[in-house]
Amino acid sequence: MKAIIYRDNGGPDVLHLVDRDVSAPGPGEVRVRVAVSGVNPTDVQARARVNQPTQFPEVTPHLDGAGTIDAVGEGVDQSRIGQRVWLYLAAAGRPTGTAAEFTIVPAEHAVPLPDETEFDVGASLGVPALTAHRALTVAEDGPRRLRPGALDGTVVLAAGGAGAVGHAVIQLARWAGATVISTVSGPEKARLATAAGAHHVINYREGDPAAEIRAIAPAGVDIVAEVALGTNLALDLAVLRSRGTISVYANDGGKPVDLDVPRNLVLNARLQFVVLYTAGPQVRAAAVEDVAAAVQDGALRVGEEHGLPLHRFSLDHTADAHRAVERGTVGKVLVDVTS
Known part of the structure; x- marks a missing residue:
């Protein structure tokens, strides 16, 4: 699979497109074929911490995204295979974020996305x-x-x-x-x-x-x-x-x-x-449920006509996506991963 990785913190130039094997999900995990990856300021900040070592030898960035579950680990209902989902905190405490053709996350971090809701919306939720x-x-x-x-x-x-x-x-x-x-x-x-x-x-x-x-x-x-x-x-x-x-x-x-x-x-x-990482699991779980309900009601929409312009980049131009966030681009920066 194609993936964006960095091994050392620094500017956008530390991001590289590489080929990696597709791993199998472990117990309680799902593997998602990522369609769209969302870029947040926190993703850019995590990459840019030049005076801090990376948490892992190799990091694939981005917390948020949307795609389709294509494999599940032990303990996860097999019926979830083929389910459209939005992802949150994919790279929190893990080396594998959504800037890749496939990512593996805990099953609860892959939230069902209604069929009528675009992946762009799903990738813009999360953080x-x-x-x-x-x-x-x-x-x-x-x-x-x-x-x-x-x-x-x-x-x-x-x-x-x-x-x-x-x-x-x-x-x-x-x-x-x-x-x-x-x-x-x-x-x-x-x-x-x-x-x-x-x-x-x-x-x-x-x-x-x-x-x-x-x-x-x-x-x-x-x-x-x-x-x-x-x-x-x-x-x-x-x-x-x-x-x-x-x-x-x-x-x-x-x-x-x-x-x-x-x-x-x-x-x-x-x-x-307010910061998402330390809000606590019960608070996050309640927020996920309520946000999912708002999505189901069609209350969370994106795009220029809904007040959030979308700025799109291909996976091999993820560094440019990070530069767009760094210069304060108004709207949501997205990376198109797979069609």
């Missing part, structure tokens, strides 16, 4: 959708699970709604019944956030964004899904309701966070940091 689910389910007085109606009466602010996680936040929050506000940096990103389903879109670089958000939500925002805490914290606190939650899944731009402790105390604010 973004499960992170978005976590961001929406950590509020003190909010639900721990998402379903239609779970967020009725809730106001969600999706910071950076044109990004992959922000896009998933908008779609999951709307599916669950929330009123969704998104902040963006310009008209093109505003168009994408609107296409994703945001009810209100505000350019945070113009006018008085706090006043605009408060006009929509006079009592304040219940949940902020935050991608750039250092840049946006002052705005978040200006619009957060008492006992509201700021769910932080990134700090894009790397600006240091200046924490106004008295202001947070008065608000009884919850500052919840």
Whole structure:
């Protein structure tokens, strides 16, 4: 099979296309013929850690993807062979991610994908959708699970709604019944956030964004899904309701966070940091179930018309796909592995 590998951390040039034997799945595992591999910032960051040795002698990158199960290991129902699936955390603690024609994952990491749902959607779930689910389910007085109606009466602010996680936040929050506000940096990103389903879109670089958000939500925002805490914290606190939650899944731009402790105390604010790897197996399993239900309902869609432009690369141009992520390409970067 064709696979992308790297042996040492570094820039995109460490990625190489090689031929490898196709392995058999072990107990509790499935082998998937990968159709599309999704590229996330975390994949790029894992490869780029130049001062850290790789965890394995050889690594095939990428956590997310979609394809078809073609073999199962001992203890896995044989009826799963031929099942279309989406994959998550494929390369977490393992050397074999989705940037290959075949990958092997624990059976529970291969989630059934409805026949009518494109592989592009499946490859775009994983890290973004499960992170978005976590961001929406950590509020003190909010639900721990998402379903239609779970967020009725809730106001969600999706910071950076044109990004992959922000896009998933908008779609999951709307599916669950929330009123969704998104902040963006310009008209093109505003168009994408609107296409994703945001009810209100505000350019945070113009006018008085706090006043605009408060006009929509006079009592304040219940949940902020935050991608750039250092840049946006002052705005978040200006619009957060008492006992509201700021769910932080990134700090894009790397600006240091200046924490106004008295202001947070008065608000009884919850500052919840979110990362998928350490969220815990029960939390991840619940998120997978809810995301799968949203997919079944057609609530998670991708492509320009749904607010998440797709940028495609062939397997032998995976290094270019990583470069696209590094330069902050707006949308979802995908690698076409097999047709």
